[in-house]
Every structure is written in structure tokens, then in C-alpha cells.
Amino acid sequence: MKKNNLFLGILCILISGLAFSIMGVFVKLSGDLPVIQKSFFRNIIACLITIIPIWMHYKKIIYPSNKQQWTVLFLRAFFGTVGLILNFYAISNISLSDATVIQRLSPFIVLILSYFIFKEKLTVSQLLAIIIAFLGIILIIKPSLENIISLGAFAALLGAFFAGGAYASLRYLGISGVSSEFIVFFFSIFSSLSLLPFVIINFAPMSANQLIMLIVVGITGAIGQFGITYAYKFTAAKNLSVFDYGQIIFAGFLGYIFFSEIPDFYSIIGYLTIVLMGLYVSYKR
DSSP states (O other): OOHHHHHHHHHHHHHHHHHHHHHHHHHHHTOSOOHHHHHHHHHHHHHHHHHHHHHHTTTTOOOOOSHHHHHHHHHHHHHHHHHHHHHHHHHHHSOHHHHHHHHTTHHHHHHHHHHHHSOOOOOHHHHHHHHHHHHHHHHHHOOOSSOSSOHHHHHHHHHHHHHHHHHHHHHHHHHHTOOHHHHHHHHHHHHHHHHHHHHHHTOOOOOHHHHHHHHHHHHHHHHHHHHHHHHHHHSOGGGTHHHHTHHHHHHHHHHHHHHOOOOOHHHHHHHHHHHHHHHHHHHHO
């Protein structure tokens, strides 16, 4: 493996984490606009941006070649769209760091789905790591008799499940050789078209400031998506697992700077538990 490729892979994954964290900040700053409207602007702008690499590399683009691949592509787009809406709702209603960490459950969801879909072996150590990671979530959401889980935390948790489904679909498409550029483009246009009717029906007027913020959400979301895509092209996933969790640090720092969000002791222990279990699973794989 070339050192320059390793460096570029790490750089791309860090840029991706920072871009997604900035996206989360502007999602919160855009105010009480409908979540679907925020999601639509994130994807319609990303769609326009993804046209560029499609146009530049149109001769090299590999499209789905059979019905099964197209079906999985639609599932990836559906899971990704629902997961994005849930994630935006979570970001808008709980702390940025909490929403980001709960989203990190998605690799564990991929393990579970891979067991059922790809018939991959789920070892005892992996199963134990999944259980411990979910115990870490309990430390973050702090259930009580009066309020087992807040809507924001529930949305983040459910969003992690849909994100796991999207990643499992991506893995299948990657194995099948479908071009990453086309996968990103298809997801963006599918999401934009499916959300458009809801935006038209429930459109909320926006100030110029809110419009600018949603444009930034779209741009940073596209940067984050391409950062992940190219990171895994430059180097293997095992070399990026540690740096992939940099998004939690970025989100925590930006959450403190912009919203004065300070996680309590139990949340920090929950963060560390999920990160350590995630790194352990990545190492074992």
C-alpha cells in the first residue's frame, strides 16, 4: 500500500467528518423549519454537485446491470433518505454530539444485517461488542420511569438502523462494481424527488439567512459524502476506523462553540464505550 494513498485516505475521512459536523451545525442554526424541507435542500444541492463527477467520468461509470442490483440501489436510496430525515430531526432536538455518537451505532447494525443478508459469521466477541455498545447508548439517553427515551434520541437511534441498512446496501453495490459516483447521484436525486411533494404541501417561508444556511448544509453534506467515497478508494477500511471517529470530536467541539453544549459524565462514558467497541470490531474484522 502506498504511503501517499494512506495519507490521502486519512485526509479524506477527516475532511468528511468535519464537513458532516459543520452540516449538523447549520441544520441546527437554520431554526424551526420542517425537517423534510431541510433534508430536501441538503439533497437537491448535493444532486447538482454530483452531476460534475458524473459528467467528467461518464465513460467510466458502471451502472447496475440487473434487476437485483437496481433493487438494492433503490433500497440504499430509501434507507438513506429516511435515515437522513431522522438524523436531521435528532440534530434539531438533542445535542450535536449526542446525535453524532448515536449515529455511530450504524457499523454495529451492518454487522447484524450482514449476518442475515450476507450469511456472514457473527462471532461471540462481535455480539458482545454490539451489546456493550447499546449499553453505552443507555448512558447517553438516560431512560427514566417518566421518560424512557426522548423523541430526538429515538430518532437518532432509529436513524442509525436505517443508516446501517444503507451501508449494507452500499457494500453489496460496491462488491457488484457499481460506480460510487452514480450511487451518490442516484441517492441524491431519489431523495430530492421523493421529498419534493411534501415540501410543496408543507412549505415554510424562509429568510435569506435560513436559505444561505440550507445551501451550506447541502454543500457540506456533498463534501462529506464524497470524502467518505474517496477515502475508501484510497485505502482499506481497517486503516480509517480510528480516524472515522474524528467526527465525534469535531461535533463535540462545534457543539460547544456554537451552542454551549457540554456532555455530562455519563454521556462521556457512553461516548467512550461506543467508540472503543467500534474500534474493537473494526480491528477484529
